[in-house]
Amino acid sequence: MRKLTRADVKDIIQYERIRNDFRARIIALKKARRVEVGPILTFVFENRDTVLFQIEEMMRAERIVQEERIAEELAVYNDLIPGANELSATMLIEITDQRKIKPTLDKMMGIDKGKKVWLQFGDERVYARFEEGHSNEVKISAVHFVRLKFTSQQSRRFRSGEDLAYLYVDHPNYKRRLRLSEAVLKSLRADLDA
Incomplete structure (x- = not known):
């Protein structure tokens, strides 16, 4: 699975414009990727979309606008994206x-x-x-x-x-x-x- 790049990430203003629709889509996606194994263990399977959502929400919550901070978030969160097989x-x-x-x-x-x-x-x-x-x-x-x-x-x-x-x-x-x-x-x- 391809890693996210800076081109995939919207700035805060662009994200606010699409946030409600994007958030609704990701909530539905995560519902089909969330499994409860007994009463206390839950697994949420990650992919590009779920990780992009986490990055966008982090940038929004922390008001991240500096390019170096965005690059740091990408580096951290890209580790959550699965590799080949x-x-x-x-x-x-x-x-x-x-x-x-x-x-x-x-x-x-x-x-x-x-x-x-x-x-x-x-x-x-x-x-x-x-x-x-x-x-x-x-x-x-x-x-x-x-x-x-x-x-x-x-x-x-x-x-x-x-x-x-x-x-x-x-x-x-x-x-x-x-x-x-x-x-x-x-x-x-x-x-x-x-």
């Missing part, structure tokens, strides 16, 4: 009760290590690789960036649609499996085609 997602550990945040996060320690999260279709498994720096031996972040890197053969098979697909989480304190809907799969297959 790859899906990327933001994984959120969602805890609404303030009293349960630390105990729940403590129970999820290590979810970002080893082979605890994967996408399975047929007999193929694509394991999540977590971006480093979101946990250490004593704490874990509630937000993680993950990549699912397919081999060429896995990519062809996944795009063919011949298999049901599941997102698995196999952590000692959290074991879940979610069958991905056809709407989600259609959106993810388009990412692999891009």
Whole structure:
């Protein structure tokens, strides 16, 4: 998938003119790319449009108009765009009760290590690789960036649609499996085609 360039990003005035329509389109897009795996884990699969939305909203909120700051935002957010034969997602550990945040996060320690999260279709498994720096031996972040890197053969098979697909989480304190809907799969297959 092609990375974003400065030409893709509107200035704040241009963005304000199209924001309502663009925002509505991205909300609908994210709905088809958001999956809840049990009560506390949510994955939002990213693509060029979702990342562009984040950049535009960040520029709007922080009133970013300097070219060097826009270039910095592009550099940071372009890392969220999946590469060839790859899906990327933001994984959120969602805890609404303030009293349960630390105990729940403590129970999820290590979810970002080893082979605890994967996408399975047929007999193929694509394991999540977590971006480093979101946990250490004593704490874990509630937000993680993950990549699912397919081999060429896995990519062809996944795009063919011949298999049901599941997102698995196999952590000692959290074991879940979610069958991905056809709407989600259609959106993810388009990412692999891009």
